[in-house]
Amino acid sequence: MAETNFQAQSNISLLFAKDASTTALGTAHDASDNWLALPVISFSMPHDSAALDVGPQRSGTHVQLENQMRHRRDLNTWTFDVSFKGTPTSILAVCQWAFGDGASSADFAGTIGIGNGTSNSSIMKHGTAYANHTTVVFSNAGSDATANDIVVKGCIVQSFTIKEAVGSDAGQLICDATFWTAYAPSEAANTIEADSTDTAAPKSIFSKSTTTFNSEALVLDSWDMTCSRSIERISSQDYSSYLPFGYTQTSPWEVTGTLSAKRDDSVYDALSVLQGASAGVNISIDESSGFTLDIPDAMVDASSINDGGSHLFQTIPFRATAATPTANVWTLAIS
């Protein structure tokens, strides 16, 4: 007889662990940590599975044999996407799990490395305690009738985008994050409950008081900024548990973004920068209080005119850089 349990998408809720202190990489956070019910808009879910590696074909055989095959659980990594409303708590949490600074002002410095707190460190080791990873619980997403939650440990943020637009999401700040782990998701009956539910209002483009680009005041229609890097797992401790030795960051952080602004005299006054002066300029996106994004050395990357609406906009793609190896690429004061 068919099983009677099922999983309604709308019945799934997410909980995220914020460290009460530090937690060993590879260990799930527990009830003593601070579990947050953040304002999630949408999400995808990881599943414990492995790619099939096909070995060499035996000569004179015209089908593939079972013993040719190998599931490569030693290579496994998992990613899943979560979109949050951009409240101070959700933004700072993502900053903590991405680059290790989730206390305002979040400073994206040239020295952040993988984000474990140690300057320029590019590794995290299995079993070593860190405060920059999280455990995510997808409540009611497990397929078993009783072990009906999915628990994902060792998660760090591989990339994230913060964005606002007049024409979408009611102008609210949105944060799209891609989480990454090399530890297999498990299905379990999890009893963790939220310690706090984030009900704060998200930041909004309609609350922005000052946006300047090379000191020129812009009227923004939209803006976004993405921070991304590559991460890889380090091998496998054995071929039974398939636990990794750790993580390593294999590319520099890249910070790119776009401003879309009303095309006006300010745009003309910034013409030499838009033409390409091979020098960074300052971008500031501020609210009167509670939100100050400062990008001190942004390089414009092929600006263009957007003539698709009733009036013209200037599209200003940029790449944020650090003036020196220790300088900030950007800082965000948010409260």
Added chain:
Amino acid sequence: MYKAKPSYKKLKDSENFNHFGSPVKHNKLINDEEINVTDLPKELEKHLIKVEEKKKRSK
């Protein structure tokens, strides 16, 4: 900008900036570097010293 007092370095991970979401700020304080804080947790006030902000590079 803030620096650590000696008492900060004696705090447990459940009391220092690791607890407040920033292993980066914690390690800077341990290494006697300055940190930029806009919302200083009350629990840490007595363990940090406010220092004069350095002038920013003008563009």
